[in-house]
Amino acid sequence: MSSETSSAAAIGDVEGVSLYDVDHPAPVIEPPRKRTAKTPKASRGNFEMYAWLFMRLSGILLTVLVIGHLLIQLVLDGGVSKIGFAFVAGRWASPFWQVWDLTMLWLAMLHGGNGLRTVINDYAERDNTRFWLKMLLYTATVFTVLLGTLVIFTFDPNIR
Amino acid sequence: MATPTLDKTDNAEAGFADSPFITATFRIRRFNPEVSDEVQWQDFQIEIDPKERVLDALHKIKWEIDGTLTFRRSCAHGICGSDAMRINGKNRLACKTLIKDINPDKPITVEAIKGLTVLKDLVVDMDPFFQAYHDVMPFLITKGNEPTRERLQSPEDRERFDDTTKCILCAACTSSCPVFWNDGQYFGPAAIVNAHRFIFDSRDEAGEQRLEILNDRDGVWRCRTTFNCTDACPRGIEVTKAIQEVKRALITRRF
Ligand code: SF4
Ligand code: FES
Numbered sequence: 001m002s003s004e005t006s007s008a009a010a011i012g013d014v015e016g017v018s019l020y021d022v023d024h025p026a027p028v029i030e031p032p033r034k035r036t037a038k039t040p041k042a043s044r045g046n047f048e049m050y051a052w053l054f055m056r057l058s059g060i061l062l063t064v065l066v067i068g069h070l071l072i073q074l075v076l077d078g079g080v081s082k083i084g085f086a087f088v089a090g091r092w093a094s095p096f097w098q099v100w101d102l103t104m105l106w107l108a109m110l111h112g113g114n115g116l117r118t119v120i121n122d123y124a125e126r127d128n129t130r131f132w133l134k135m136l137l138y139t140a141t142v143f144t145v146l147l148g149t150l151v152i153f154t155f156d157p158n159i160r
Numbered sequence: 161m162a163t164p165t166l167d168k169t170d171n172a173e174a175g176f177a178d179s180p181f182i183t184a185t186f187r188i189r190r191f192n193p194e195v196s197d198e199v200q201w202q203d204f205q206i207e208i209d210p211k212e213r214v215l216d217a218l219h220k221i222k223w224e225i226d227g228t229l230t231f232r233r234s235c236a237h238g239i240c241g242s243d244a245m246r247i248n249g250k251n252r253l254a255c256k257t258l259i260k261d262i263n264p265d266k267p268i269t270v271e272a273i274k275g276l277t278v279l280k281d282l283v284v285d286m287d288p289f290f291q292a293y294h295d296v297m298p299f300l301i302t303k304g305n306e307p308t309r310e311r312l313q314s315p316e317d318r319e320r321f322d323d324t325t326k327c328i329l330c331a332a333c334t335s336s337c338p339v340f341w342n343d344g345q346y347f348g349p350a351a352i353v354n355a356h357r358f359i360f361d362s363r364d365e366a367g368e369q370r371l372e373i374l375n376d377r378d379g380v381w382r383c384r385t386t387f388n389c390t391d392a393c394p395r396g397i398e399v400t401k402a403i404q405e406v407k408r409a410l411i412t413r414r415f
Contacts, residue, residue, distance in 0.1 A: 018195055026196060032342060052381045052407075053411065122338075123342055
């Protein structure tokens, strides 16, 4: 399209003299991580599909587990005031509640961790930022999961 | 501002009413790298029949007020897909948007579609968009010998992918997708729609390959079901549904 430089100059020129002209155009702003012909070709593997499925399935399970957990801990039988060392010790004496809490811990941590991974993938622009944010996330997730598992399995009611 | 002159109008109806013209303000996002690296919003007040389209207003501005205003358009009838732009914050085709439908009492904002490099005013670099389109192999792939007559297909088989054949590659959907705004590596809705058109075509034999491409890290699993694409599509394609159908095909293929 033709461009009339005289009237166009009036638009941009605030300070009087413009730094840019036809031969020295201003830099354009490129979007983050633009697709080019060199964009990595499709990799075989179903990780993203399994991650997506896991989010749906763990979500369903977690609704049951978490609502049950909240009911028991906060509503039924005296509510939050009953929670103490003895209450927790009593529950973990039964393998049923151990498994319940363990499943809840693993599913919630992986569900949340995967959710945050997608958020990082969606919003971190630079490859380095992505990498380190994800490393931080994975470390935190693994640490919490292992610590929780350790506590559930090695819990000693006679610790005092 | 110029007084309305009826002889200029190309709208035959305009001659009948007393004065169909209204004064509308178009607030256009201008960028010209040959002048400045700054983006500016510029207001244009024009007298125009509200039954005209935004594209007519842009023409009027370009032809009568400021010849430097730059935008793409070709067919002017909603079929070539070159004039997708963000009008009042929503992606539409300028040639299919009537001024009366977008409240001309307030300034009407017009800007380039998001997520692609703005080259000048309303013109963006479409290369990344078409690269994603190429990457899903949007052409018929078959094995074996070429038949001596056309490849027949039942009306039901044709119906299966009818919706996605309507795409005009305007990029309204892809450039309305928040995942695409932040990460251009995502294929984007338009590429998936065009893959869908062949994946579900009974004559095509490379569906498996295309599914594999979209199973990738930057493929369909990045869709967050925001529905921005379905809202934006000027052809009324159920874009999000097409993406979900590809997801379902990927899952049922495995299990
Ligand atoms: S699916 Fe609709 S919005 Fe997207 S490119 Fe095709 S016609 Fe345009
Ligand atoms: S100019 Fe062809 S679609 Fe609008």
